Amino acid sequence: xxxxxKPAEGLKPVPGVSLSCTAAGxxxxxxDDLVLIHLASGSQVAGVFTRxxxxxxxxxxxxxxxxxxxxxxxxxINAGNANAGTGQAGLDAARRSCAxxxxxxxxxxxxxxxxxxxxxGQALPVEPFxxxxxxxxxxxxxxxxxxxxxxxxxxxxxxxxxxxxCQIDGRTVTVTGIAKxxxxxxxxxxxxxxxVATDAVVESGVLQALLNEVVAESFNAITVDGDTSTxxxxxxxxxxxxxxxxLTAESSALPVLRDALREVCVWLAQACVRDAEGATRFIRVxxxxxxxxxxxxxxxxxxxxxxxxxxxxxxxxxxxxRILAAVGRSGLEALDLSLVNLYLxxxxxxxxxxxxxDYSEARGAAVAGKSExxxxxxxxxxxxxxxVWTCDYSYDYVKINAEYRS
Amino acid sequence: xxxxxKPAEGLKPVPGVSLSCTAAGxxxxxxDDLVLIHLASGSQVAGVFTRxxxxxxxxxxxxxxxxxxxxxxxxxINAGNANAGTGQAGLDAARRSCAxxxxxxxxxxxxxxxxxxxxxGQALPVEPFxxxxxxxxxxxxxxxxxxxxxxxxxxxxxxxxxxxxCQIDGRTVTVTGIAKxxxxxxxxxxxxxxxVATDAVVESGVLQALLNEVVAESFNAITVDGDTSTxxxxxxxxxxxxxxxxLTAESSALPVLRDALREVCVWLAQACVRDAEGATRFIRVxxxxxxxxxxxxxxxxxxxxxxxxxxxxxxxxxxxxRILAAVGRSGLEALDLSLVNLYLxxxxxxxxxxxxxDYSEARGAAVAGKSExxxxxxxxxxxxxxxVWTCDYSYDYVKINAEYRS
Numbered sequence: 001x002x003x004x005x006k007p008a009e010g011l012k013p014v015p016g017v018s019l020s021c022t023a024a025g026x027x028x029x030x031x032d033d034l035v036l037i038h039l040a041s042g043s044q045v046a047g048v049f050t051r052x053x054x055x056x057x058x059x060x061x062x063x064x065x066x067x068x069x070x071x072x073x074x075x076x077i078n079a080g081n082a083n084a085g086t087g088q089a090g091l092d093a094a095r096r097s098c099a100x101x102x103x104x105x106x107x108x109x110x111x112x113x114x115x116x117x118x119x120x121g122q123a124l125p126v127e128p129f130x131x132x133x134x135x136x137x138x139x140x141x142x143x144x145x146x147x148x149x150x151x152x153x154x155x156x157x158x159x160x161x162x163x164x165x166c167q168i169d170g171r172t173v174t175v176t177g178i179a180k181x182x183x184x185x186x187x188x189x190x191x192x193x194x195x196v197a198t199d200a201v202v203e204s205g206v207l208q209a210l211l212n213e214v215v216a217e218s219f220n221a222i223t224v225d226g227d228t229s230t231x232x233x234x235x236x237x238x239x240x241x242x243x244x245x246x247l248t249a250e251s252s253a254l255p256v257l258r259d260a261l262r263e264v265c266v267w268l269a270q271a272c273v274r275d276a277e278g279a280t281r282f283i284r285v286x287x288x289x290x291x292x293x294x295x296x297x298x299x300x301x302x303x304x305x306x307x308x309x310x311x312x313x314x315x316x317x318x319x320x321x322r323i324l325a326a327v328g329r330s331g332l333e334a335l336d337l338s339l340v341n342l343y344l345x346x347x348x349x350x351x352x353x354x355x356x357x358d359y360s361e362a363r364g365a366a367v368a369g370k371s372e373x374x375x376x377x378x379x380x381x382x383x384x385x386x387x388v389w390t391c392d393y394s395y396d397y398v399k400i401n402a403e404y405r406s
Numbered sequence: 407x408x409x410x411x412k413p414a415e416g417l418k419p420v421p422g423v424s425l426s427c428t429a430a431g432x433x434x435x436x437x438d439d440l441v442l443i444h445l446a447s448g449s450q451v452a453g454v455f456t457r458x459x460x461x462x463x464x465x466x467x468x469x470x471x472x473x474x475x476x477x478x479x480x481x482x483i484n485a486g487n488a489n490a491g492t493g494q495a496g497l498d499a500a501r502r503s504c505a506x507x508x509x510x511x512x513x514x515x516x517x518x519x520x521x522x523x524x525x526x527g528q529a530l531p532v533e534p535f536x537x538x539x540x541x542x543x544x545x546x547x548x549x550x551x552x553x554x555x556x557x558x559x560x561x562x563x564x565x566x567x568x569x570x571x572c573q574i575d576g577r578t579v580t581v582t583g584i585a586k587x588x589x590x591x592x593x594x595x596x597x598x599x600x601x602v603a604t605d606a607v608v609e610s611g612v613l614q615a616l617l618n619e620v621v622a623e624s625f626n627a628i629t630v631d632g633d634t635s636t637x638x639x640x641x642x643x644x645x646x647x648x649x650x651x652x653l654t655a656e657s658s659a660l661p662v663l664r665d666a667l668r669e670v671c672v673w674l675a676q677a678c679v680r681d682a683e684g685a686t687r688f689i690r691v692x693x694x695x696x697x698x699x700x701x702x703x704x705x706x707x708x709x710x711x712x713x714x715x716x717x718x719x720x721x722x723x724x725x726x727x728r729i730l731a732a733v734g735r736s737g738l739e740a741l742d743l744s745l746v747n748l749y750l751x752x753x754x755x756x757x758x759x760x761x762x763x764d765y766s767e768a769r770g771a772a773v774a775g776k777s778e779x780x781x782x783x784x785x786x787x788x789x790x791x792x793x794v795w796t797c798d799y800s801y802d803y804v805k806i807n808a809e810y811r812s
Binding site: 085119120228307308314329332350355 | 718733759
């Protein structure tokens with residue numbers, strides 16, 4: 001049961017993008033599992049990928065193709081098999097699937113970006129791609145977003161997607177994004193994939209900078225269990241069909257697109273946490289008054305990843321001892337606990353390192369019992385801050401991750 | 407149910423050390439919860455303490471007393487109340503309890519080292535100390551080890567203690583140690599305490615160096631959930647009554663004492679992991695062929711603390727994908743997965759970054775189904791290595807940590 005998250009529906013088409021999906025039978029039976037996304041000529045494409053040294057074959061190939069000279073014209077996404085831990089055979093399979101998509105679309109092989117999500121360590125068969133790609137190429141549809149959001153799911157419980165629109169130079173610009181999974185949250189699953197498209201006109205190079213910026217505040221600000229997938233990838237495409245003047249790094253309208261892109265990415269990142277396995281609470285960890293953004297993030301992640309904090313959260317327990325202990329071990333130089341304040345939403349638990357005189361267990365429990373709340377840590381060291389979103393650890397976290405066998 | 411761990415029994419007395427315990431009623435009813443340990447004059451004492459910036463009052467006072475000019479003559483340990491997160495009142499309580507012990511033993515207040523373990527954030531009452539200390543002082547007994555090992559327990563399921571003897575200059579030297587809890591593994595509990603005593607004669611300064619050395623290979627080589635207690639402490643005392651020539655840093659017999667001390671500390675550290683809450687398996691994580699000991703430890707800890715590795719371990723699942731993914735995200739520069747080998751005991755799962763041709767799921771599952779086994783990662787980067795001991799994450803881990811309320 002995801003925390004306050006409805007299935008994606010009515011996603012807005014993005015001019016220049018058409019999509020299709022089909023049941024290729026790569027792993028699942030009776031559901032769509034293969035996706036083709038076609039981009040208009042002239043699209044700018046940028047990507048960020050897992051930093052895990054154990055990265056999957058499609059990540060290697062996708063990086064190569066993005067870095068090459070060919071214009072990116074398509075994404076090919078399969079769900080159910082991550083094509084990770086598969087060695088040279090996996091690289092070959094990824095390249096051959098791209099070649100098949102390229103044939104079907106009459107573009108260069110290097111114009112196709114492959115993405116995979118699913119179980120690790122199983123050979124990816126290429127025949128299903130050969131059978132499915134002519135069908136997919138013939139079924140491309142600008143209204144395919146809802147179906148595709150569903151086709152990329154593995155053990156997600158709801159399809160995740162969102163659209164935003166903004167005005168640039170009097171033109172309506174659409175940003176639509178879909179995602180699956182958060183971090184390596186699912187058993188054996190190599191997980192987080194996100195694809196965001198816009199018809200904005202963006203100069204080459206600007207899109208990658210924009211993506212790096214918003215990813216830092218969205219996909220890189222979530223954690224479920226601290227594990228990082230072998231397949232994490234976020235791809236953004238700007239088709240350039242909206243007809244406004246190209247956005248450069250200096251354009252006054254660039255922040256408008258940045259905000260829309262950020263909204264979409266933050267929504268998708270939070271959706272991944274809301275649908276994390278076993279999650280019963282969605283928690284924002286805010287660390288303020290830090291000496292630097294880096295140390296604020298360090299503290300926020302230490303709190304957000306503490307198993308003791310997360311099991312207390314599951315229990316609805318306003319356990320300030322565990323939160324302070326996580327802050328205390330987060331590795332900050334010369335941390336003075338006597339300057340630290342701690343809040344759950346607007347209830348002050350700790351002021352100056354000690355229980356606030358006005359605090360009562362009942363007031364803390366009222367917040368900790370909610371399905372969404374904020375843990376705020378004020379360090380008293382400076383004026384930097386950071387936010388991380390996370391969830392609790394429930395019985396189901398252990399159950400899903402222990403019992404699932406591929 | 408601890409993994410292959412029997413209750414401490416028949417611990418050997420250490421000449422120069424006498425112990426007593428009583429039911430002071432600080433928190434528990436109907437069981438001993440307060441311990442006094444007396445050391446002969448001339449004892450050398452060394453300690454290592456939590457690095458958590460949120461450290462408990464007794465840790466602050468214990469550090470002060472050890473650094474002072476007074477000779478350490480006693481330890482005062484209470485179970486059930488950690489005296490952590492208690493501010494100035496907590497420091498006052500720790501100091502007053504030391505003064506009461508000092509009165510009862512006719513030593514300086516600074517000669518008493520206070521240690522507490524138990525729930526965080528509750529005021530420590532001093533009256534129970536006032537009532538109990540005369541009784542404790544009158545009951546000191548060289549044979550008190552077994553009872554004391556039991557009196558320092560909080561939610562441990564078995565008392566933990568071990569004795570070793572060695573020969574130095576033809577004299578029999580005893581090393582006896584007791585411990586409770588591992589890391590901050592228990593709900594609300596500020597946990598790990600260890601006390602080790604020997605009658606060896608050791609020059610001032612040498613004992614601290616010896617302790618630092620063996621702690622790195624024992625208490626600092628275990629992890630349950632990555633959380634660090636506010637009260638972690640390990641104290642070692644050398645009473646110097648064995649009658650051999652004092653051991654200096656250059657003594658040829660020093661390694662004999664070091665080995666005995668290491669054996670005791672490693673045994674106690676492992677006992678804490680074996681008795682970690684919900685543990686059903688005891689796992690040694692060995693990382694070899696690393697470029698440095700530091701990076702070997704970094705990889706070993708990342709694997710040992712991965713919730714996905716730990717839930718797979720609970721399930722008896724030889725899930726190499728999760729182990730490799732943990733290795734891959736452990737932050738090593740330029741890690742080449744194609745050089746990595748992975749073993750469960752003597753079964754090779756991954757050779758050169760890919761599934762070993764001789765590997766079968768059945769062979770892996772045979773090891774992963776055992777109550778004790780080794781995860782061995784060979785990095786192919788150098789000749790350094792490190793070992794970390796850990797356990798699995800079970801339903802009971804979540805249950806104990808979520809449901810417990812103080």
